[in-house]
Amino acid sequence: MTLKFGSRGAEVIALQKKLNLMADGIFGKLTEEAVKEFQKSRGLTPDGIVGPKTKSALGMVASNSRKVDEIIIHYTASPEGEDFTNAQIKASHLARGFSDIGYHWVIGPNGEIRKGRDERLAGAHCKGHNTRSIGISYVGGCPPRSVKGWRDIGKDTRTPAQKAALIKLIKEVKGRYPNSTVHGHNEFANKPCPGFNAKKEYENL
Structure with a gap:
């Protein structure tokens, strides 16, 4: 799922932890600015939107390792x-x-x-x-x-x-x-x- 301004939930918390921000689960202005700075540092388009490329750079890509029973x-x-x-x-x-x-x-x-x-x-x-x-x-x-x-x-x-x-x-x-x-x-x-x-x-x- 793409994360952007206004997003909420567990994935936003994971994102904020990756960016060393206070993890409140709310994608606000501070999170957006931190994402843009990270994107700039990795040569990505600094749009503040966390899509597949940004997730990959952050190490947030989901794997198939979830154990389902x-x-x-x-x-x-x-x-x-x-x-x-x-x-x-x-x-x-x-x-x-x-x-x-x-x-x-x-x-x-x-x-x-x-x-x-x-x-x-x-x-x-x-x-x-x-x-x-x-x-x-x-x-x-x-x-x-x-x-x-x-x-x-x-x-x-x-x-x-x-x-x-x-x-x-x-x-x-x-x-x-x-x-x-x-x-x-x-x-x-x-x-x-x-x-x-x-x-x-x-x-x-």
């Missing part, structure tokens, strides 16, 4: 029958203080598989399990808006296309992380998410 299934807690795009999810997560979209993958209502956060980076989807897991969420999980108190009601709203896409994606992810096991968010938090028993449903994949 869990695949955690979620729902987006959005109304049944409505889409919730990655851009909307990301905006919601940024408003909560995340550095990016929290999920690694999102399954749209029609079964489209949408890439979220880079798998090489820890997600922000299940407290206490983010560093060791891949987070997959399907769009939905709540009744239609016409239902009173819909936000507080969790249910399995997966469409047939979403069910098929989840199986396909889980198999692909398990291919990359052979020792991983599949779980529902509700195994680790007092929440109904993802609205069904993911561990039981996917135990033989």
Whole structure:
């Protein structure tokens, strides 16, 4: 993920530590100026934006060494029958203080598989399990808006296309992380998410 003025989160903290700044996780003017000075010292374009070249020069390039042994299934807690795009999810997560979209993958209502956060980076989807897991969420999980108190009601709203896409994606992810096991968010938090028993449903994949 590119870091620039206004960015927040763990990656900004890592950047600030590399630049010997106070690590508050907020990419402000001081961080921007420090980035520009660093870029000048390395012969890079001093634009204050931390992209792949600047990250590489700083030694911040993510590796594939993250040990993943869990695949955690979620729902987006959005109304049944409505889409919730990655851009909307990301905006919601940024408003909560995340550095990016929290999920690694999102399954749209029609079964489209949408890439979220880079798998090489820890997600922000299940407290206490983010560093060791891949987070997959399907769009939905709540009744239609016409239902009173819909936000507080969790249910399995997966469409047939979403069910098929989840199986396909889980198999692909398990291919990359052979020792991983599949779980529902509700195994680790007092929440109904993802609205069904993911561990039981996917135990033989």
